[in-house]
Amino acid sequence: MEDGGLPVSKWKDLHTDILVRILESFDISELTSGIAHVCSEWRSVCRDHLLRRKLDLSMMKSNFIKIPLEPYVYVDGRSDKTLTRILKTSLSLSRGNIMTLVFHFNLFVSDDQLTYTAER
Template identity: 80%
Template sequence: MLKSNFIITPSEPYVYVDGPSDKILTRVLKIALSLSHGNITTLIFHYNLFVSDDQLTYTAERCPRLKRLVMPAWNRIKKTGICKAIRVWEDLESLTMPSISNPPYLIEEIAKNCKKFAELKIMGPCHIYFASTLAAFLPNLKILSIRCSMIYKEALNIVLDDLKELEVLNISHCELIEKPPPSPRRVLRQLDESILEKARRLRKFITCMNDSCITCQRTRYDEGLMRWYKYEADFWKVDEVKSLAI
């Protein structure tokens, strides 16, 4: 799977991708998208492939029938770029994305343009703001995966209370935090009865908070922000929800 040749930088976008690497990606996209004749329905980008705004726009315009997008790295993508792409992808049903600090602009765009949208995977912390945004704009979401991440208890309660149409929720190997800052960080080692009661309405509630589980140990060691590069090459592709696995 294609990856960028990059270095981490201290300021936004926090990565620098060298010119030859960018040119290779552009060339691959041009060849692949030309051969597809607009019929691509699934796009999967490696978590270390840092697509630029121009590359994303080029891709979106040539994949109007896209149904599933897996793109864990958004460092170089601006608000205007992803929103422009979402407007093209009216058939989008599934998205795997990183956690973002200001989710309303994206989630509202999905709600307005992608009427078949049904499943979301967040590869990063699920904050209260993110959960509230999902409840506000995507109340009919069917499948949500937040595995191997940090999630606040209040955010989990919002998901369970307000996503009325939710059928499948995956919080396997998550760090469940009792309260957000400035409260002291307290990791809950098990789900309380109130959460379990709310989750009974779901068709499938997937959890794992086992001290002996290697994946749970990794999440705790990385403090809820998984460093995928430290582990097996295909580890980031795993999901207990079959439709979200790669």
């Protein structure tokens, strides 16, 4: 297809190695929330083992709410749901290729989330 005499390329036709390099600059939240859903080609690249060997969640923190009763803190449901969504999408895309998990020290990970992750 041409536009004014110049060839027009489509994003989905971008060479895989170049696309992998570009996608490596995004954090896991950006990859799982939208980029992997652009087209089948991009989803395939997001599954690439180079992107998925390390699941780095070090940028994610839980939103804690102080409460007057024990345990004196409560994890905001939105941050918990966000973590669950990212874990499920990332583990689905990885197809078992994740070798390393990195968590922020201020990220609350529930037993159910850890069990889900370990099983996959």
